[in-house]
Amino acid sequence: MRASAAVTVGLGATAAVAVAALVTTAGDNPVGAALSMAVPAEYKKLIEDAGNTCPEVSPNLLAALLTQESGFNPDAKSPVGAQGIAQFMPSTWETHGIDGNGDGKRDVSDPADAIPSASKYLCTIAEDVKDVPGNKQNNMLAAYNAGSGAVRKYGGVPPYKETQNYVRSISALANQSSGGKSATTKQAATAINTAKAMIGMPYSWGGGNADGPSKGTCCSPRGRSGASITGFDCSGLSLYAYAKAGINLPRTAAQQYAASEPVKPGKVRPGDLVFYGDSATNIHHVGIYVGGGWMIDAPRPGTKVRYSPLDSMTDLYAVTRPVSRNSKEI
Numbered sequence: 001m002r003a004s005a006a007v008t009v010g011l012g013a014t015a016a017v018a019v020a021a022l023v024t025t026a027g028d029n030p031v032g033a034a035l036s037m038a039v040p041a042e043y044k045k046l047i048e049d050a051g052n053t054c055p056e057v058s059p060n061l062l063a064a065l066l067t068q069e070s071g072f073n074p075d076a077k078s079p080v081g082a083q084g085i086a087q088f089m090p091s092t093w094e095t096h097g098i099d100g101n102g103d104g105k106r107d108v109s110d111p112a113d114a115i116p117s118a119s120k121y122l123c124t125i126a127e128d129v130k131d132v133p134g135n136k137q138n139n140m141l142a143a144y145n146a147g148s149g150a151v152r153k154y155g156g157v158p159p160y161k162e163t164q165n166y167v168r169s170i171s172a173l174a175n176q177s178s179g180g181k182s183a184t185t186k187q188a189a190t191a192i193n194t195a196k197a198m199i200g201m202p203y204s205w206g207g208g209n210a211d212g213p214s215k216g217t218c219c220s221p222r223g224r225s226g227a228s229i230t231g232f233d234c235s236g237l238s239l240y241a242y243a244k245a246g247i248n249l250p251r252t253a254a255q256q257y258a259a260s261e262p263v264k265p266g267k268v269r270p271g272d273l274v275f276y277g278d279s280a281t282n283i284h285h286v287g288i289y290v291g292g293g294w295m296i297d298a299p300r301p302g303t304k305v306r307y308s309p310l311d312s313m314t315d316l317y318a319v320t321r322p323v324s325r326n327s328k329e330i
Contacts, residue, residue: 054123064174071254086118187245188271208236210243224301260320
């Protein structure tokens with residue numbers, strides 16, 4: 001199979017071949033009956049098996065948590081020391097990590113251990129906060145993020161903005177309907193026009209949300225901070241553009257890839273999202289395709305939102321289409 005001409009215009013030969021192969025791979029990863037959200041194929045069975053450990057945990061909820069925590073990256077490390085695909089702190093892993101694959105080791109970087117450990121830990125937390133008023137699943141997620149003590153102290157999800165957003169994001173992603181509809185051409189046009197209006201806006205690491213440009217956070221892999229810069233990073237821009245089109249996307253590029261619908265060769269159109277990385281678990285950039293081999297993106301610290309050729313990065317991984325889904329609000 002070859003990539004659509006609409007994608008390959010302006011691409012170097014290596015990138016064009018990569019698009020043809022990788023978009024086909026993405027399109028061949030069907031969602032099973034137990035999951036209504038896309039997950040990397042290598043983790044699908046692990047999540048389906050571990051996602052039935054207790055009544056409060058489902059495969060979708062577990063997949064949504066892993067999307068939020070690491071974007072399915074088994075090598076993820078946070079600034080505060082959390083590790084692996086489920087972002088266990090070392091002390092928590094020491095207590096709750098299990099040898100999920102029976103190889104005699106408990107390895108936080110091995111998804112075969114970390115995914116069932118995350119489910120077991122969620123079930124332990126659910127039992128710990130079972131007498132707290134309110135939605136049991138929300139309380140469990142809040143405890144995973146902020147600790148059981150905080151949930152018991154406040155009688156439910158604590159009044160921490162980070163924790164409240166964490167619970168809301170995972171619940172919305174986990175509860176999305178499998179009958180979601182791909183973005184229409186009208187929605188795609190709205191997203192493109194919204195992104196065009198932001199051309200020239202500064203890049204801000206962690207910047208941008210559904211309401212528009214915002215100050216970001218610290219720090220990028222190279223230590224750049226967006227805390228004093230109002231603007232967008234790559235996924236903040238796509239999130240904002242599609243929010244204006246009535247589609248809610250998760251926050252990070254890896255999460256947006258997991259929550260979108262892969263586009264097959266010959267079907268790519270303006271408004272689709274273009275992702276860069278060497279695997280589904282290691283996506284580092286997203287842009288909004290506008291046609292003719294170009295996208296609108298927020299490339300990196302020190303730049304501004306702009307038009308970029310698709311071959312401006314050599315590791316073009318896949319093209320997806322945002323999906324409008326029915327979600328239950330918490």
